Amino acid sequence: MPDTTLTGRHLIAGAWMEGGRTFRSDPVSGDPLEVHSGGVAEIDAAMQAAEEAFATYGWTTREARAAFLGAIADEIEARGDALTAIGSAETGLPEARLTGERGRTCGQLRLFAEHLRKGVYLDRRHDRALPDREPLPRPDLRMMQRPIGPVGVFGASNFPLAFSTAGGDTAAALAAGCPVVYKGHPGHPGTGEIVAQAIAAAIASQGLPAGTFGFVQSADTAAGEALVTHPLTRAVGFTGSFHGGKALFDLAMGRDEPIPFFGELGSINPVFVMPEAQGARGADLGTGWAGSLTMGVGQFCTNPGLVILTEGAGADAFLDAARAALDGTDAQPMLTQGVAEGYRRGVAAAEGTGVATTLLRHDSEGRAGSPALFTLSGDDWLAHPELAHEMFGPAGIVVRARDMEQAAEIARGLVGQLTVTLLMDDGDTDAARHLVPVLERKAGRLLVNGFPTGVEVADAMVHGGPYPASTNFGATSVGTLAIRRFLRPVCYQNMPEALLPDDLRG
Structure with a gap:
């Protein structure tokens, strides 16, 4: 197995470097790591290296980038045992979950590699010259998608592999031809470093520029702010809290040259x-x-935190069964101490409204999280929009609407979501037909007779939605369409063949 010794350093221009003050990680088990916390200087050095790398990497062939993505997957798999051990120690996630997440990470890298080889994402178009057209001739016009330049990526707390160092944002940007500067998440710095080692090994084996990928560890906001505001950053991928993401989004929009900020900010x-x-x-x-609701201690961005029932047959049975199942679920460690504290604040805030009846709540301390269940009427839900906030944990709210008319009113009042689910039988088709046009405007993915906590990595997947679920309703962070976030269309008019990109010739 490759050397996976942890240094707590940054990877900048191909070298492992110290920089900034240090912090100690806070693992669920095992010894903490001493980690360097980078800031403005480290982000600048990594971004300068990324810009230099783009002059070469942005013009590599699709096959070269596909081979690179495959090499990253191979290197991650070669470090599988070490990743599982440190990932479980840092996050408390079980071995089976981390093994599955590693498979998803490598699978999406290889999926992007195959997507590159097909070339469909380039959206190549050619309007041939019409020199004899009247009243004016038409020039030769060719168009294709081209990479935008260095991309900043933020790691997610809840997916130490699939949404982090070599996760979906990084894979999509590298596939597009964009170097990546990645800000590590302080909740799993060891896991992040081992994956960064894998990417560095792949860069070396494929003979790519050292600055193609940069990795800056950080435990404060300075590095993140520097990454978003750096003049060489051309776009940002972010998965995290609404408040943190909104602050970074505002920075991106407030730049002298605003840049796309593809933020996933939360959903109920x-x-x-x-x-x-x-x-x-x-x-x-x-x-x-x-x-x-309790899968992964409720720490999924697609966690179904809100249920809308209608008064009538089966409503009590649903609530009784849900309460019994939740009551039998033990407290589990959450991803970080901060996540656990934030979850408990959210539960307390729901209780504090005074309109939600608490059906179940077990106290938890420290880093643990326990299920909570609340219920209220449709009238009270509509009167208290403050309840419609993600609690990011195993807490759910069940709303009992008077009828389907009020359920539709609740649907119309929803803000943007990642997912909306319909649980229905054949006899519900007519009622659902009236509801679907409303729900389609509210979410990026509509499900029938399933639960949203599984996100398939595939060509047709959309993992995004209207604000505030994400900051760009036309994008997805999962699936091959994610590559389009880091491309822009370029038209070449009367361009000699020798000057065209390889993919437009002929």
């Missing part, structure tokens, strides 16, 4: 239980929802 992912399904299988649906 409503679930609408249709009347026929509710009456026929309310208890089973309640149990299934509770399982989805």
Whole structure:
């Protein structure tokens, strides 16, 4: 197995460097790591190296980049045991979850490699010259998508592999031909460093510029702010909290030259239980929802934190089954101490409104999180929009609407979401047909008879949605369409063949 010794350093221009003050990691188990916390100077050095690398990497062939992505996947797999050990120690995630996440990470790298080889993403177009056209001739016009330049990426707390160092944002940017400067997440610095080692090894084996990937560890806001505001940064990928992401988004928009900020900021992912399904299988649906709600201690961006029932048959059965399932779920360690504290504040805020009835709440301390369940009427939900905030943990709110008319009113009042789910039987089709046009405007992914906590990495996947679920409703951070975030169309008019990009010749 390759050397996976941890240094707590940054990777800048191909060298492992110290820089900035140090901080100690806070693992669930094992000894903490001493890690350097970079800032403005480290981000600047990494971004300068990325800009230099772009002069070469931005003009590599699709096959060269595909081979590079495959090499990263191979290097990650070669470090699999070390990644599982340090990832579990840092985050408390079980071995099976980390093994699956590693498979997803490598799978999406290889999926992008195959996507590059197909070349469809380039959207190549050619309007041939019409010199004899009247009243004016038409020039020769060719168009294709081209990489935008160095991209900044922020690691996510809840996915130490699939949404972090070599995760979806990094894979998409590298596939597009854009060097990446990655700001490490302080919740899993060791995991991040080992993946950065894998990327560095792939860069060396493929003979690519050293600045193609930079890795800056950080435990404060200075590095993140510097990454967003650096004049060489051409776009940013971010997954995290609403407040942190909104602050960075405002910085990106406030630059002298604003840049795209592809931020995923949070979602409560409503679930609408249709009347026929509710009456026929309310208890089973309640149990299934509770399982989805508590998966990963509720720390998924697609966690279904809101359910809308209608008064009538099956409503009590749904609630009773959900409460029983949640009551049997033990407290589990959350990703960081800060995440656990934020979750408890969210639960307390829901109770503090005074309108939600607490059906279940177990106290938890330290880094642990326990399920919580609240219910209220449709009228009270509509009157208290402050309840419609992500609690990021295993807490759910069940709203009992008077009827489908009020359920539709609740749907119309929703802000942007990553997902919306319909649980329905055949007899619910007519009612669902009236609801779907409303829901389609609210989310990037609509599900029927499933739960949203599984996100397939595929060509057709959309993981994004209207604000505030994400800051760009036309983008996805999962699936091959994610590459389009880091490309821009360029038209070449009357360009000699020798000057055209290779993919436009002929």
